Amino acid sequence: MAEREVDPLPEVEPLPDEDREGDEPVLGRHERYRGEFPIEVKGLKNSFGEQIIHGGLDLAVRRGEILGVVGGSGTGKSVLMRSIIGLQLPDEGQIDVFGRSITTGDPDDVVGVRNRWGVLFQGGALFSTLTVGENVEVPLKKFYPELSDELTHEIARYKIKLSGLPEEAVSKYPSELSGGMRKRAGLARALALDPELLFLDEPTAGLDPIGAAAFDVLTRELKQTLGLTVFLITHDLDTLHEICDRVAVLADRKVIAVDTVPNLMKIDHPWIQEYFNGPRGRAALTAQALDELRKHMDMPIAANAVKALDKSSGKKA
Numbered sequence: 001m002a003e004r005e006v007d008p009l010p011e012v013e014p015l016p017d018e019d020r021e022g023d024e025p026v027l028g029r030h031e032r033y034r035g036e037f038p039i040e041v042k043g044l045k046n047s048f049g050e051q052i053i054h055g056g057l058d059l060a061v062r063r064g065e066i067l068g069v070v071g072g073s074g075t076g077k078s079v080l081m082r083s084i085i086g087l088q089l090p091d092e093g094q095i096d097v098f099g100r101s102i103t104t105g106d107p108d109d110v111v112g113v114r115n116r117w118g119v120l121f122q123g124g125a126l127f128s129t130l131t132v133g134e135n136v137e138v139p140l141k142k143f144y145p146e147l148s149d150e151l152t153h154e155i156a157r158y159k160i161k162l163s164g165l166p167e168e169a170v171s172k173y174p175s176e177l178s179g180g181m182r183k184r185a186g187l188a189r190a191l192a193l194d195p196e197l198l199f200l201d202e203p204t205a206g207l208d209p210i211g212a213a214a215f216d217v218l219t220r221e222l223k224q225t226l227g228l229t230v231f232l233i234t235h236d237l238d239t240l241h242e243i244c245d246r247v248a249v250l251a252d253r254k255v256i257a258v259d260t261v262p263n264l265m266k267i268d269h270p271w272i273q274e275y276f277n278g279p280r281g282r283a284a285l286t287a288q289a290l291d292e293l294r295k296h297m298d299m300p301i302a303a304n305a306v307k308a309l310d311k312s313s314g315k316k317a
């Protein structure tokens with residue numbers, strides 16, 4: 001069996017269709033998923049009592065993409081994520097992750113499926129009585145109890161650095177960290193098992209714009225260097241424009257569209273129009289255009305455009 005290595009996933013050919021039909025064999029610990037859609041949701045229905053959250057929801061996430069998930073507050077983004085990772089049993093529907101059913105799957109598949117994803121929950125969900133290092137060690141100890149303590153500490157330290165935290169953060173408690181650092185600590189824990197799939201629920205909520213932009217850059221770099229597929233719930237328009245390959249829009253209890261941001265902006269749906277073409281949507285678009293122009297400052301036309309835009313928004317180039 002090949003050792004897991006940094007593998008430029010998009011270059012890998014998906015398995016032929018006949019090999020993907022029905023239940024796929026459980027992946028070995030060191031094998032990567034090679035199918036086209038690591039997440040497939042069909043006909044999902046979720047409700048709490050009388051309140052129907054999702055009905056007939058379909059979604060397929062492509063391997064190697066950052067899929068943004070947007071929708072008004074309470075439309076069921078977090079519930080959708082919880083359903084995909086098996087924390088919320090749906091009323092109806094089929095959810096396959098890495099080709100295995102999450103709703104009817106064999107609990108023994110745990111090492112074939114659940115060790116292949118990492119989750120950053122909305123709000124962080126770190127254990128407050130454990131240090132950052134110990135938090136990152138929790139999933140390592142659960143799935144790889146055979147590792148020595150020394151190696152477990154070493155892996156945890158590496159993941160904490162990979163998430164952009166300073167070395168000292170290892171021995172700090174979550175209460176001793178800033179909001180942005182807590183998000184990074186949550187990310188380090190989500191990366192503990194070298195996941196192929198990363199779930200991020202509002203990772204930049206509550207961060208200042210510079211902190212949020214830095215987190216976006218980190219997410220994109222991790223996707224590129226580790227070949228991750230990312231399911232990213234966000235309200236942050238800058239994040240959607242900057243790093244998402246496609247965006248799924250939740251409204252009317254379903255995913256009403258999945259497309260690139262420019263294509264979504266053309267869709268005539270009241271929520272989509274208000275969100276992407278409203279004042280905040282336009283500001284995010286201008287900010288992205290400015291970033292693009294800044295890359296070409298050696299061209300006078302770009303330099304002049306940046307100066308003019310900066311002047312109008314009261315910023316310095």
Ligand SMILES: Nc1ncnc2c1ncn2[C@@H]1O[C@H](COP(=O)(O)OP(=O)(O)OP(=O)(O)O)[C@@H](O)[C@H]1O
Nearest residue numbers: 048051053071072073074075076077078079080122
């Ligand atoms: N465990 C639960 N029991 C009852 N109702 C719930 C539960 N979890 C979520 N809900 C309800 O389901 C709906 C969707 O919640 P969810 O947390 O998925 O929204 P969201 O789209 O993530 O919103 P936000 O953008 O504010 O995070 C809400 O009306 C919420 O009150």
Ligand SMILES: [Mg+2]
Nearest residue numbers: 077078079122
């Ligand atoms: Mg939520």
